[in-house]
Amino acid sequence: MILEIADIRIQPGRQAEFDEAIQRGLTTVIAQAPGFRGFKVNKGLESPERYVLQIFWETLEDHTVGFRGSELFTQWRAVVGPFFAQPPLVEHFTLLARS
Template sequence: MILELASLHIVPGREAGFEAAFAQACRIIAGAPGYLSHQLQRCVEEPGRYLLLVNWRTLEDHTLGFRQVPEHDEWKRLLHPFYQRPPAVEHYAMVASSGGPDDGIAI
């Protein structure tokens, strides 16, 4: 499993619009092959900053699968107008976890 971490900076005052657009965009990412789960987290100290955490089966499911399907254009159309700057995206592989047997598998 691969965790995609995308740091999102939203244009000030457009947070509510972004969250509404993200609610629509969820169906797009959730239908992508290799998608497992996601979370959208809003920063408490800086309300215009968000983290998008997506669990993918493989790195290629995100980089070659989701990013190259026609539906990705709709994802960008819905969300990119809200970005103050391009998202910073990184991918992580789990090294260790704590908790129950499902900890670290679904977020």
């Protein structure tokens, strides 16, 4: 399993709108993607315009090729993109250890 982490910064004062939009986009758009295995979203306390999105994928290619190359990616960006203050920083991780 692959973990995608997106560090998202949104425009100030739009948190309530974004809270709704990201949840809607995840459950109605990304959840349809082949290889999608789940998500978590955390929002900043000290930095209320900062969100950390974690998406679990079966393989790296499920995200980088399958999802990003699909119409679903276009739909996702239409839902959340208008809130971005800057492009999100996205990286991928594999599990090393857990308790």
